[in-house]
Amino acid sequence: MQELYTLLLNTIKNISIWSVLDILVVSFIFYKGYLLIKETRAEQLLKGIVLIVLLIPISSILKLDMLNFILNKTLTIGVLSVIIIFQPEIRRALEHLGRSAFEDIHNGQNVEKRSETVNEIVMAVSCLAESKTGALIAIEQGTGIGEVFASGTIIDAKLSSNLLENIFVVNTPLHDGATIIKKNRIYAAGCVLPLTVNNLTNKKLGTRHRAAIGLSENSDALIIVVSEETGVISLAVNGRLTRNYDKEKLKTILLKIMENRDSKRVKTAGEKVKTWIKGMKKD
Structure with missing residues (x-):
């Protein structure tokens, strides 16, 4: 017990501010990684990987050589498999990291313009719902979706509920596909979106x-x-x-999401600017 106490005391004495910072950074990365895969198919796969990692030393201790061999080979091959399977989550994380603060500020909207955009969209959606006209509308945010535009027809027209409704009229050229809203404009229509590969999705969904x-x-x-x-x-x-x-609930949630995202962009950019200013003062 005395040796353990001495070892613990020496370890604490040797901890520097950089060691603490290192632990905090690694913890933050793991936390963000967990939030990224939380309640997705990746979370279930991660549980399987953790189980394999735990079974490897257990099988070694119990002299289960065949099982240990299989688990080790599975883990080795699994590294490549994980990259392929987690591709959507990895892509989303890298896009988030690669998005600069100033680009986010540029994409932000003032309250009046944002409210006008949402009103036009909600009016069109409400009318389409009443007439049971199928529609698919994507509102671009911080992440660019240029690959989606290429699959449709570029319109780049002023956003209006009447035009949005007209696009989805049955048997018209552009009704069968997604319409993309970009920077408060109807940018493209008839676009093809990637289907989810999540097996947990309700099978009744079209x-x-x-x-x-x-x-x-x-x-x-x-x-x-x-x-x-x-x-x-x-x-x-x-x-x-x-x-x-319904009309009001959709309007409320769209405005809330957009407002929260714009606030985070401005906050992130402000923190970066402060850091840069401090660095300049030191120089």
């Missing part, structure tokens, strides 16, 4: 809903879906689909 979830898994876009069968309005954000929105 192609529009699966496409909405798929894009939300790969970007921070807000995707609105109107069911042509029931007229139910749904919203996909960060890989999650919530349903049964």
Whole structure:
């Protein structure tokens, strides 16, 4: 016990401020990584990997040579498999890290313009829901979705509820696909979105809903879906689909999400600017 106490005391004495900083940084990275995969298929796969890692030393201690051999080989091959399987989550994380603070400020909107944009979208969605006209509308946020634009037709027109409704009229050239809202304008229509590969998704959901979830898994876009069968309005954000929105509820949640994201962008940019100013003063 005395030796353990002495060892612990010496360890504490040898801890420097850099060691503490190192631990905090690593903890923060693990925490952010967990939030990124929380409640996704990646979380279930991670649990399986942790189980394999725990079984390897146990099988070695119990002299289960065959099991130990299989687990080691599985873990070796699994590294490449994890990169392939976690591709959407890894891509989302790298896009988040690569997005600069000044670009985020540029993408931010003032309250009046944001409210006007949401009003036009909600009015169109409400009318489409009443007439049970199927629709798929993606609102670009901080992450660019240029690869989606290439699959459709560029319109780059002023956003209006009438034009948005007209695009989704059945049997018109651009109704069967997603319409993209970019910087308060109807930028493209008839776009093809990536379908989700999440096996946990409700099997009763149609192609529009699966496409909405798929894009939300790969970007921070807000995707609105109107069911042509029931007229139910749904919203996909960060890989999650919530349903049964009415006009006021949809407007409230869209404004809240956009406001929160703009606030985070400005806050992040402000913190970076302060850091740069401090560095300049030191120089």
